[in-house]
Amino acid sequence: MPELPEVVTVKNFLKTAVEGRKIEHVQVNYSKMMSALLKNSLTGQYIHTISSKGKYIIFHLDDFDLISHLRMEGKYYIPKSKEINKHDHVIFYFKDFQLRYNDTRKFGTFELKYKKDTYTTKPLSLLADEPFDIDPNTFYQALHKSNRKIKTLLLDQTIISGIGNIYANEILFLSKINPNRLGNQIKKGESSKIIKHSIKVLNEAIMQGGTTLHTFTNNGEVGYFAQSLLVHGKALKPCPICGTKIIKEKINGRMSYYCPVCQKE
Ligand SMILES: [Zn+2]
Numbered sequence: 001m002p003e004l005p006e007v008v009t010v011k012n013f014l015k016t017a018v019e020g021r022k023i024e025h026v027q028v029n030y031s032k033m034m035s036a037l038l039k040n041s042l043t044g045q046y047i048h049t050i051s052s053k054g055k056y057i058i059f060h061l062d063d064f065d066l067i068s069h070l071r072m073e074g075k076y077y078i079p080k081s082k083e084i085n086k087h088d089h090v091i092f093y094f095k096d097f098q099l100r101y102n103d104t105r106k107f108g109t110f111e112l113k114y115k116k117d118t119y120t121t122k123p124l125s126l127l128a129d130e131p132f133d134i135d136p137n138t139f140y141q142a143l144h145k146s147n148r149k150i151k152t153l154l155l156d157q158t159i160i161s162g163i164g165n166i167y168a169n170e171i172l173f174l175s176k177i178n179p180n181r182l183g184n185q186i187k188k189g190e191s192s193k194i195i196k197h198s199i200k201v202l203n204e205a206i207m208q209g210g211t212t213l214h215t216f217t218n219n220g221e222v223g224y225f226a227q228s229l230l231v232h233g234k235a236l237k238p239c240p241i242c243g244t245k246i247i248k249e250k251i252n253g254r255m256s257y258y259c260p261v262c263q264k265e
Pocket residue numbers: 239240241242243244259260261262263
């Protein structure tokens with residue numbers, strides 16, 4: 001599953017590749033991925049800008065916004081040869097090159113919106129702000145009125161968007177907060193710390209190209225994989241601060257890693 005840093009990395013790749021370009025036509029090789037109506041609406045549209053919110057990538061066209069979600073394995077790439085891969089489900093044709101959407105799991109989605117509806121209808125209307133622009137008080141109040149675990153709340157895109165499982169583990173470690181604590185037990189200062197560390201962790205990951213980048217772009221480059229994670233995936237390894245063994249525990253179905261000493265309950 002791509003997390004926000006991967007999505008930003010893909011967005012930046014797409015901005016360089018297709019911003020300002022006109023879509024000549026679109027070919028769909030797997031009809032469930034994109035309806036004929038949607039496909040036809042894209043013909044002749046210019047891509048003015050590309051933005052992202054949470055894990056969604058938004059192509060801003062002349063008349064519409066195209067909302068893309070990569071889900072598990074979706075990726076965009078510019079092919080070097082004409083040979084079509086069996087997982088190339090959507091091909092965007094530009095005057096002198098193609099952009100392909102490749103997705104081995106076929107879970108990716110495309111939705112087309114009239115511009116006025118993009119942010120006021122699902123799915124984007126359901127998304128809370130990202131850590132970069134969330135109002136600290138709104139975030140604190142959302143935590144404060146919940147008796148769900150803080151780890152689960154950080155993954156809830158209606159509370160704060162763009163934080164996935166890997167970074168939630170890292171953020172809680174840096175904030176010295178046990179993932180099993182409940183939202184209504186989180187103090188105001190702690191909720192501020194969560195925002196501060198979310199921004200830090202996401203920015204570092206964006207600079208490094210995202211932890212799982214190798215799966216999500218296909219630009220012939222793999223290089224960014226080795227991002228330094230502090231606790232995620234480090235079960236039984238020593239905590240980088242106190243040396244205690246890191247605990248691995250499933251919380252609401254998602255694997256959590258934490259230091260029982262630094263992140264006391
Ligand atoms: Zn520790």
